[in-house]
Amino acid sequence: MDHIEYERHLNQAQLEAVQTLQGPVLVIAGAGSGKTRTVVYRLARLVENSVPPESILLLTFTRKAANEMLTRAAHLAGQGLHGVAGGTFHAFAFGMLRRFGQRLGYDQGVSIMDRSDAEGVVKQVREMEGVGKGDRSFPRKGAVLSLMSKARNKERDLEDILASEAGHLLPHAEGIQIIQRGYEAFKAKHGLLDYDDLLFKFETLLREHEDIRDFLVQRYSHLMIDEFQDTNLVQGRLVRLLSGPEANVMAVGDDAQSVYAFRGATVNNILQFTSDFPGTKVIKLEQNYRSTQPILELTNQILGQATAKYEKHLFSERIEGPKPQVVRPLSDMTQAQGVVDKIVELSRTTPLHDIAVLFRAGYQSYPLEVALNKLGIGYQKFGGMRFAESAHIKDFVAHLRLVANPADLPAWQRALSLLPGIGPKTCERIYEATLHGDEAYMRRTCKRVPELENTLTLLDNLRNSRLGVAPVIEQLLDYYRPHMEERYPDDYPKRQAGLEELAQIAAGYTKLEDFLADMSLDNPDPGSGHGVEEDKVVLSTIHSAKGLEWSAVLLIDLVEDRFPSRHALSRPDDMEEERRLMYVACTRARDFLGLYVPDTVYKRNQGSTPVLPSPFVQELPSSTYEEWREGYAGGFRRQQEPAPKPAAQRSVQDDAPVNSASTSQAQPSNGYCRHKIFGRGKILSFIPPNKYKVNFSGFGIKTMIADYLQMEES
CATH class of the missing domain: 3.40.50.300 (P-loop containing nucleotide triphosphate hydrolases)
Structure with a gap:
């Protein structure tokens, strides 16, 4: 293998990370700092220093990332790195469970359910338990599975997840918990695992079978973990279990880019790495190869x-x-x-x-x-x-189209599909009867489907009124909301935000036809x-x-x-x-x-x-x-920057960073304050180090930095 000129291709911090091969190493890789290059060169360096490829374990978050790193490292080293175990946490765990699964009672091998299989089990358990029977507001199987997965990955109680992230589903908490228990029982009875089980069952294998853990620790003398800031609790524990007494483990990541808490990731894994691995060498990659310095000055302040x-x-x-x-x-x-x-x-x-x-x-x-x-x-x-592709937006716009044009058949089909008892054929018949004045048919149909008469009356009133675009939308929003909550029970609060944006866009139009024309100009x-x-x-x-x-x-x-x-x-x-x-x-x-x-x-x-x-x-x-x-x-x-104050008028506070001397004076208070936009407000609580929660009459509760409030003297 040719000698690799590391000094020529790496900066000083990258070089230090590449050449530190023993003991725990934490590489804090700032945005755009050449993280992948560092990992690739370190892989090559390990092999160059006679570490067998089969003794290296590279854990990443995508198979594509692992393959790219291994391919580049092999090219750099001038030899194949096929022995390196590289892949995702889940793929590695699956491989180990296939090999040692019988030690956990999986005598017939490990069967993994895909997403579709898992949703099928949720559906089967719900029907078997009679949960939410006839309740159209009960969340769909996919949403239930996602909630259970989120609770599992965050290692929190399911009801806690509902309360903090899906409050509109709290009335169904008991039913969802029944499904959760039935789902776990079904998997255990039939020897099945889902995607989340892989990590937890692998952890059980390592904890309960010391001989297997010792074997893997000896087999993989060097661990490398990419994107460590995105690991969840169980992944953090797996790294500790696999590291062994020598702890030749290098974690690469950036605590400042830990943004996947909603998936279960915890920034604490990377923040506590030096505590979990005493003697850790921390190396910071701070040279950015992407942005200009003026952009970095701003991001450093953030x-x-x-x-x-x-x-x-x-x-x-x-x-x-x-x-x-x-x-x-x-x-x-x-x-x-x-x-x-x-x-x-x-x-x-x-x-x-x-x-x-x-x-x-x-x-x-x-x-x-x-x-x-x-x-x-x-x-x-x-x-x-995309705006025009969202189902709830299409539903809503269909009603607007009917206000503007009663001969719009696709709009009839979309709008009336919301009503129970009206299928495609009935819809076409209603369309024909409306255009040809078949009052007898319409009376019979409205008697059979009372909701239809309410819908037609609303559309008639809006079509015959001289209301502007915004008032028309306001009335239709009130009409559509219960339909949306029933049609999309899993996430209707998020969809409501989209409708609010629609109302905002429409507020700038005086003619409904112009608004609908712009809405239809979406890219084909x-x-x-x-x-x-x-x-x-x-x-x-x-x-x-x-x-x-x-x-x-x-x-x-x-x-x-x-x-x-x-x-x-x-x-x-x-x-x-x-x-x-x-x-x-x-x-x-x-x-x-x-x-x-x-x-x-x-x-x-x-x-x-x-x-x-x-x-x-x-x-x-x-x-x-x-x-x-x-x-x-x-x-x-x-805007022109204000002229600097004369030196005699300046104070230490003027030069202090925003959250330093000036904000350190913020103190708990229970009185009143004033804000230049929101006026007078009641202080509800102090949020250290420098914020207040304030209730402003007419504007509601706001949380804001103390510098923007003028305290009233008591």
């Missing part, structure tokens, strides 16, 4: 406010580049147009597929999708449904969903964007209740994950980063209401970005 973290400061040799922009549109509707204008501007020098718009939740891109469609700009969306080609397509802007949730990068990134809806989400505002751990999500989003950008912070957002029954900027934006020093504001007459103008 990370600097985290409460629990490994300190790091990303830097780049790409010193030059524009500062990130913080753009403040007047509303979330003008935000959509402002983003489109920026895309058009960027497209003069950047291919459309190298421009990405990122958002916290899928529904947040809906106004932007309509705006892109109107200009004929192609896009592809990752994470969340939804895309394959595999890879990035040429000449199409990328729209993506931040979770779906992890691991990717673009020349230009625009991040929208950076306001409280949207980013961070409403639920996270009251939970410190969730707020920390939202901060990490913000960091992930911003570090996707190579050359340009735009942060959009609308002054108002549309809320049903309230119209456009003032909102607070995301605390993650509020914390940013003004030196890290350019600020642009939309004027009342339209257009965005750059």
